[in-house]
Amino acid sequence: MTVIGRPLDRVDGRVKTTGAARFAAEHPYPGLAHAALVPATISRGRITTLHTGEASAVPGVIAVLTHLNAPELKPAPKVTPLRLSSLVSGTSVGYLQTDEVHWDGQPIAVVVAETSAAAREAAALVRADYAPAPAMVDFAAAEADARPQRGNPLMPGEAKKGDAEAALAAAPVALDLRYTTPPHHHNALEPHATTAVWDGDRLTVHDATQAIDWFRAHLAVRFGIPAADVRVLAPFVGGGFGGKVSIWPGTILAALAARATGRPVRLALTREDVYRTVGGRTPSIQRVALGATRDGKLTALVHTSVTRTGRVGGLPEQVTSQSRHLYDAENIFLRQSIVPLDLLSNTSMRAPGESIGTFALEAAIDELACELDLDPIELRMRNEPAVNPMDGKKFAHRMLREAYAVGAERFGWHERDPRPRSMRDGRWLVGMGVASAYHPSWRFAANVTVRLSADGTVLVRCGFQEMGMGGATAQAQIAADALGVPFEAVRVEYGDSALPMSPNAGGSAQTASVAGGVLEACGRLKRSLAAMARRTGGDTPETILRRANLPYAEAAAGSDTRFGRISGQVRFMANLLREQRRWVKAASGAQFCEVRVDPDTGEVRVSRWLGVFDIGTVVNAKTAASQLRGGIVMGLGMALSEETLVDPRTGRIMNAGLAEYHVPVHADIPPIEVSFLDDPDPTMPLGILGAGEVGITGVAAAVANAVHHATGTRVRDLPITLDKLL
Template sequence: MTTPAKTHIAPGPDASVPVGGAVGHPVDRRDGRAKATGTARFSAEHRYPDLTYATLVHATIARGTITHIDTAAAAAVPGVVAVLTHLNAPRIKPPRKPNIVRDLGPDVSGTDVDYLNTDQVFWDGQPIAVVIATTSAAANEAAPLVEATYDKLPARVDFAAEQKNATPAKGDLTFAGVAKKGDAEAALAAAEVSVDLRYTTPGLQHNAIEPHATVAVWDGDHLTVHDTTQSITQSRRYLAWRFGVPASHVRVHAEFLGGGFGGKFAVWPGTVIAAMAAKAVGRPVRLALTRTAVNRATGGRTASTNRIALGATRDGRLTSLIQDSITRIGSTGGQFEPTGSPARHLYGAQNLLTRQDHAVMDLMPNTWLRAPGEAIGTFALESAMDELAYELSMDPIALRMRNEPETDPTKGKKFSQRMQREAFERGAERFGWADRDPEPRSMRDGEWLVGMGTAAAFHPVLRLVADVKVRLSDDGSALVQCGFHEMGMGAATVQAQIAADALGIDYEKVRVEYGDSALPSGPMAGNSNQTATVATSVLAACAELTRKITALARRTGTTGQEPAAALRAAGTPFLEASVGSATRLGELRSQGRFLSTFLKDQRRSKAARGAQFCEVRVNADTGELRISRWLGMFDVGHIINPKTAASQLRGAVVMGIGMALSEQSLIDPRNGRTMSAGLDSYYVPVHADIPPIDVDWLDEPDRTMPLGIIGLGEVGTTGVAAAIANAVFHATGRRVRDLPITLDKVL
């Protein structure tokens, strides 16, 4: 087996970056040139001698048992090497139960199905066979020729019908299924003014620009995979368990990732089956999912139904806030989507109750999708706040500000930082909110009805742990190593900026290695945790390295000179410092660091926040809807790189626009088939749908976080759908409570 070389991306020349001032500077992304010129290699683009190509075969029923599977026609296609089913696939260990402490992050198993080791079918689209061939054309030709017959069982596939059978959600380590303060139902009944409303959101699919893909290679009992993963370290542990080898025998590469958004957190069927196929045929296997296969074999966001009830005094003070949510999970797994999260933290209601139930479905298990819980929760809550404002004849921003809490509404914790009021005030002034005539359908430009809407943005803060090694060489260069992820957000760029300032050297002299499980263990890239998590360890390693250099400078008489001068004077080629290690003791210490960090962060209520402002134009005759202006003003701590931060926030707003206007995962309620599995039937925003998006931030550091960093990758999506729905009501007088906002709902 040929081991691929590490990916090294040298920084481009940027003489404008001052020494000691890289943080806060709008540095270009280090991976930009490689991606723009096509030299960056993504997972499916890695080649090995004797490489074979695999294509999945999917079940066509929602629940049942495979009674017969005919592979003869597929096996006869020229170039086909093997066809694997539950009858002949290698036996591997079943998935084990998740353990957040052991895995230092959420469970990375997308489902608990024992792929190709069972004759049971749990959802329409579950892989039941894989064809391996010498060319992708042969594999694609043969896969449809595999024929299966089934003994069908009754299946729960209609979300609307199953809601009556929903049961209380258990929650997770960070979020309980129920939160209660006072008697919210009684307070609602006694309220001077109240609204009691129902909002729904459909299931959503990820559709990242890079579909899921895996190249798997076995060398004896050593496995190498190039995989589209947001969880390198956790995927390595998972694959080691499934195939019964030590974790040290598994190497996961993910140097570049063409978008993730949560869809590449988990280990989905393609990854496991690619490694299984490579073991069976004794050759490297590339398994690249088609767009349709991605949407049939990997999870997306759950559909939801949300009751929001608000009670208030006539001057707008909330006396009751209730959110009852029903979301779905699969019978073989699914992630908890905390839809009540915003309701528990945004407003100082005197009485509060949030509850969430799960409807168990025989569908592809749901998984994380950018701002899971908060994207749904802010649509429902912030739409209801707008409706209450109209009931009170009160400005929607004034209503929100009247209910700003002094401490966290549910647990009474102090805020580590809360600048929600400032975000609304600065945003309203910049957007021209004062020019808005509050009367619905009162603003017009020719045939276009004009409306303005706003909503709060909210996403909680989470930190995991990262192992990091930092090396300073006698030529003045530094190397930072950590197995973190680059999904297009500039992760390597910002960590180089942080290390350069921490060491007091030129930004251009810092090199970063990432995206490989052979490097020190990095965190999962999600929940907006990666920048702060890795920065915590980079700063600690740089501080330790600086202490070593300072001591060496004293011994060599080079105090006051550049850091590398001490190394040259001592004849030492390099010095390095590490946080964490790959030993068993090191892993136990990492678990301890995780628990310590988690408990420390839980002492204060931490969150990224913001205010979304939207102007829409709705054609009075046709109902055509256009977003004409957008402003997002955010409280997201200290900004390490304004250029990458603005890009992240704009991209998050675009995802929120898709959620509001067009995106929906359509499930046939008769058979559980995904009817929107391709981009021909799942409508994502295009350029014509997106206005110029203005984003800005307060740039106030959170003093409890490293360098004042608050994650910002997801907060930009929250509040977007509500701001649009509120603007549509202002323009037309029609309230849309069921996403997406389509022509038939506006007319």
């Protein structure tokens, strides 16, 4: 390989940095109208009266759509892992179809106007009278009502090996700890936006989505038209992180408003709209209990969690996922429980489950190391398993020992005095902490076509999503090496449902999934050229095609026919179940953190960071490092500042915007060093394990562990704010 691994610039870098790239809210259409949402102000109940007269009188208003005059919308499909596109349903609500209210912030009206300003002015004038109903919105108070979640092939449920509770009671050293994490919300650079256009019964949607094909299928169901009559375009998406996997009210209502008015309609959410109508990360309550011998061998590991969903949707999170695989405990018990609340559905947020699950597990491991007076890395290495602890399956790829060895040397871990409050830099207390990073690796079916022209250029076509991670660049590198052509000769078309089907950009699976299709199509193309050469002669693709009098040769992986899609789904599920019986696949790593804490104010500053990661083959060193740094930055926000504040009386989000929801800024971020082991996993396409989500895992725990080392104070409830250290 001569191209794969190189730190090449992104192929879309110039159009993005010069402003030439058009995002979902930037596509012009003749007669374009603008829409704004009117949110409900109760958590549960019915609308008794809607006052829309003042709104309708605002100059430029075209229509005020409510449940009394909106076009018909079909019900959302039932969620089932057997039809993956059904997982895109953000909620099960029929927007503007009934007078029911299911969460504070649910859209109860849409104003369409000639300008965005007029639409927003009018939306603020719509008033509603309600008949409220009793609502449960207090997560902490609902903990006792949580019930164990059911497992499925994509997300296992309860797991048990031996008798962990008995082993815990008998252990020479035992800890039984409780950790909590708050709700979190996405704040992508580009807020959600949709431009919807109807041409008869054909719908075109420009959307900020990371699930193009699934959006297409969902819109077809909701509007009762064939999927072939829906086109979804998303060539540029300004960040997603899971928040743009599901289809939320804004997308549906933009298309609904366009159908009702006969005009192209743009609906761009404000930051507050995003909080009110787009799901975020669930809060969690976690118990981690560890039993060990005096020399640090784990005899018991108990990890349980309580998270929430909405009554109208949301998926459970795999909070205990990493606890199935990271430590070789003799007895293990894992359980995930959920409680439905009268709140907007939760949704995926970068490493759902593992990001908050690693906080609790890795902080607890650090606490046990302190109890045993052992170095926290040494404790981890004494319990590093040779095979999967739960069932003895082989690890397809696991290099945590190597990651810790490399990281400890580069970070200067040997300089750490293990005693809390023992290290200072002037008046600052200095602490160092570590944690393991872990995220499962996935691969889904992806259809790809590859065309090699007689002039030596290559066109790769696949409807995958580009949210800033450099997907088109990576796939061009893969195709260039597979066909033996220069990187500059490859062009990639993506971001359009009219292209061959791709899975959503989620689960850190897109690069490996599309790579599998690219490699398959390139292999078929090379075999086709070889057969052609035997007939006509020629020793290069260009001469072969010229002698055959052909402008190009093309090959495909997968099929977008109805039968092809069904068979692809069947193959995916069969392959998933087969591989789950044989292997455990995951990206992993070691996170090293240094903090400085002001002893008088409790101010925490992360001063240094090193992450050493086993992500399999590194396709592009520059974009992979950027992905991992971004995950670490997001994890620092989770550790130190981010928290969605929900009023436990009303269910209303009280800090719905960047003024009061505190994401990290440049001044909060230290130099972040990222290192790869760059060793391929032989069971994955091109050896790729995935880099999008593993970077955030373990980050919050590493910070919490470093803060304890600096101050002697354990913070088990995120975020780590000043009041918890004073």
